[in-house]
Amino acid sequence: MSEDILINVTPQETRVAVLQAGTVQELIVERASSRGLVGNVYLGRVARVLPGMQSAFVDIGLERAAFLHVADIHGERRTNGEPGRPIERILAEGQPVVVQVVKDPIGSKGARLSTQLSIAGRMLVYLPQDPHIGISQRIEDETGRQLLREKLKELLPEDETGGFIIRTIAETAGDAELSADIAYLRHLWRNLDARAKGAQPPTLLYQDLSLAQRVLRDIVTEQTGMVRVDSRENFQKLLAFAQTYMPNLLSRLEHYTGERPLFDMYNVEPEIEKALARRVDLKSGGYLIIDQTEAMTTIDVNTGGFVGQRNFDDTVFKTNLEAAQSIARQLRLRNLGGIIILDFIDMDSEEHRAAVLEEFKRALARDRTRMTLNGFTQLGLVEMTRKRTRESLAHVLCEPCPTCEGRGQVKTARTVCYEILREILREARAFNAREYRILASQAVTDLFLEEESGALAMLSDFIGKPISMQAESSYAQEQYDIVLM
Numbered sequence: 001m002s003e004d005i006l007i008n009v010t011p012q013e014t015r016v017a018v019l020q021a022g023t024v025q026e027l028i029v030e031r032a033s034s035r036g037l038v039g040n041v042y043l044g045r046v047a048r049v050l051p052g053m054q055s056a057f058v059d060i061g062l063e064r065a066a067f068l069h070v071a072d073i074h075g076e077r078r079t080n081g082e083p084g085r086p087i088e089r090i091l092a093e094g095q096p097v098v099v100q101v102v103k104d105p106i107g108s109k110g111a112r113l114s115t116q117l118s119i120a121g122r123m124l125v126y127l128p129q130d131p132h133i134g135i136s137q138r139i140e141d142e143t144g145r146q147l148l149r150e151k152l153k154e155l156l157p158e159d160e161t162g163g164f165i166i167r168t169i170a171e172t173a174g175d176a177e178l179s180a181d182i183a184y185l186r187h188l189w190r191n192l193d194a195r196a197k198g199a200q201p202p203t204l205l206y207q208d209l210s211l212a213q214r215v216l217r218d219i220v221t222e223q224t225g226m227v228r229v230d231s232r233e234n235f236q237k238l239l240a241f242a243q244t245y246m247p248n249l250l251s252r253l254e255h256y257t258g259e260r261p262l263f264d265m266y267n268v269e270p271e272i273e274k275a276l277a278r279r280v281d282l283k284s285g286g287y288l289i290i291d292q293t294e295a296m297t298t299i300d301v302n303t304g305g306f307v308g309q310r311n312f313d314d315t316v317f318k319t320n321l322e323a324a325q326s327i328a329r330q331l332r333l334r335n336l337g338g339i340i341i342l343d344f345i346d347m348d349s350e351e352h353r354a355a356v357l358e359e360f361k362r363a364l365a366r367d368r369t370r371m372t373l374n375g376f377t378q379l380g381l382v383e384m385t386r387k388r389t390r391e392s393l394a395h396v397l398c399e400p401c402p403t404c405e406g407r408g409q410v411k412t413a414r415t416v417c418y419e420i421l422r423e424i425l426r427e428a429r430a431f432n433a434r435e436y437r438i439l440a441s442q443a444v445t446d447l448f449l450e451e452e453s454g455a456l457a458m459l460s461d462f463i464g465k466p467i468s469m470q471a472e473s474s475y476a477q478e479q480y481d482i483v484l485m
Helices: 142-155 168-172 175-197 211-219 232-245 247-252 268-275 312-334 350-364 393-397 413-430 442-449 453-463
Strands: 003-009 013-020 023-031 041-050 055-059 066-069 096-103 112-114 124-127 133-135 163-166 203-206 224-229 253-255 279-281 287-292 296-302 338-343 371-376 382-386 436-440 467-471 480-484
Touching: 003 211, 003 232, 013 211, 013 268, 023 211, 023 268, 023 312, 023 393, 066 096, 124 175, 133 142, 142 163, 142 168, 142 175, 168 175, 175 203, 175 232, 211 224, 211 232, 224 232, 224 247, 232 247, 232 253, 247 253, 268 312, 268 393, 287 312, 296 312, 312 350, 312 393, 350 371, 413 436, 413 442, 413 453, 413 480, 436 442, 442 453, 442 467, 453 467
Parallel strands: 003 224, 066 112, 133 163, 224 253, 296 338, 436 467
Antiparallel strands: 003 013, 013 023, 041 055, 041 096, 041 203, 055 066, 096 112, 124 163, 279 287, 287 296, 338 382, 371 382, 436 480
16 A cells, blocks of 8 residues: 655654555654664763673763663674673773664663664665675565575675675665665765774764655655655755665655645644544544553553444454554554553454454554564463664653653542641651641642641641641642741
């Protein structure tokens, strides 16, 4: 099915929406103040080596030191199960090291690094340190894989010591396109290598393309319809980029000049709002509940108002089939990664379970991100992982609520009242104040003046000191202060 791509550019951020049959399937947001780092190559300095974790922290010039595990050090990964050299014999504090970011900083975690460098082109990924030639797993035809491998070997220059990974899009590429990609990637590597020799850590040696350019390189395929850009300057840059590296895409690039904003014209803005909501409604009347936590994401399927026309098993089966399609879309739309647990509605029929799982696999086939999917567990849950290389949409656009601190709930006014009473009793035993004044939210103050006025009077009599109230309109419900007068 054909996909259209919309690129909305402002000085502050770039937003990309991938549409299929008019429905938003994927959203990518990159802000100028926090541009993604994946693919960037740095000359860093080892800040600390941790033998117990077999890892090191590397200063690459970011706010937090980045993380390098021994398994991500070039030449140290063992495929035969034998242990490699310990990290303390490979790295030392203060040592300069060339590293590449493989995962952006997420939450409180620093960036994840590797010394196995790779530079992505449109058709190929260049491995300057490794002579291996690999092929994308999405190219399944074994004969075609072998032919591609032989074709690439014939096109490589005699002095080439590095290797390549052939991307899925190269399956139908001609010799000229592959040769152009080889020359482009070798040129990038020579410039990077030259910069590294004269630099002092921490230094950025190579920065990946802008988001708009990466869209052309990584997302646009033969099945892509139009690529619409609402910025004249960026449209001209994309034209120049396409003319040099992918001239067959020129006819599909379009500068959007309509009066209505691009994302409004194609109804993308409401989809962004929906992608931030906890609840996702299904057309049948069922719904999903999506919860992101530090450890994992859970997705719960509910029948809601869908009652079906035959029997309960049929209703459950149809809801789960629809949910399988919707979940696959939500994973892309929200860019959910890490461990994901799916709680489909319980099905007694093994045949129904197999059909839902198969439908889910078909829906996931459109996803470009690497995943693993397990069948139903004994508890009826489906476990899966989706590679996490950048922040989810919610983490990019939102922050924890300052009132509930991300818990999704706050203590009741009565609970806060009782906390205040206990705190005043502690203060009275520790200090000999003349009077105690409570500064609290309006809801807590009202409760003290009405239903809990007796409790406040009893405490005042018990400690032998007056207690006064002052409502603070700026205080959240859980916030309070006790002033000793």
